[in-house]
Amino acid sequence: MGLRELKRERTRRLISDKAFELFTDHGFGRTTVEQIAAAAEVGPSTLYRYFPTKETLVLEFVENSLFGALDWFREQPADLELPDALEQVIGRVLDQMDSNPDRVRAVYELAGQTPSLSAHLTDAIWRWRKDLSVELVRRSSGTSTELTAKLAAGTTMNIIEIVVETWVDHPNGPTVKQLAEKTLELFRDNTIPLPRARQ
Incomplete structure (x- = not known):
């Protein structure tokens, strides 16, 4: 620089x-x-x-964390396994959040008090999910449908949101990394009840 x-x-x-x-x-x-x-x-x-805008002042840190991880994903080789890549994307976002916990907690507190900030945060999250699903489709070489990519992107974002929300709400509880690992273990172990198609 x-x-x-x-x-x-x-x-x-x-x-x-x-x-x-x-x-x-x-x-x-x-x-x-x-x-x-x-x-x-x-x-x-x-x-x-x-x-x-004033909203961009508040949300820049969160957006940089999200879209920085997405930029990293776009630069990775095509043969990177998608489950591993998504786990690394989650880790990169959460590492950034963990680097400035006071800022993250302030963002969420301000968003909870301010409708315009909450709306901007929601918009950033939806844009990120959409951009991630586009990248997943691009990398799938036709093996992944748009629906599958959207489900994968939505699940990835939900993991990030729930981990961060839990961490923000319990400042004396587990670390971000501990919460992320526990959450991913629940998915690996099929512990989370999910809706299934009828047999």
């Missing part, structure tokens, strides 16, 4: 960090873009270049 890119990344991170401080202290709705810009010592127009 060049000096210019490094400076841009530092500015981006500073804006995001100052915004979270203000959101935590004053609430999302009562914090203005002007207050965030002043705290980060940048102009409002500079802030908007980095973050088009």
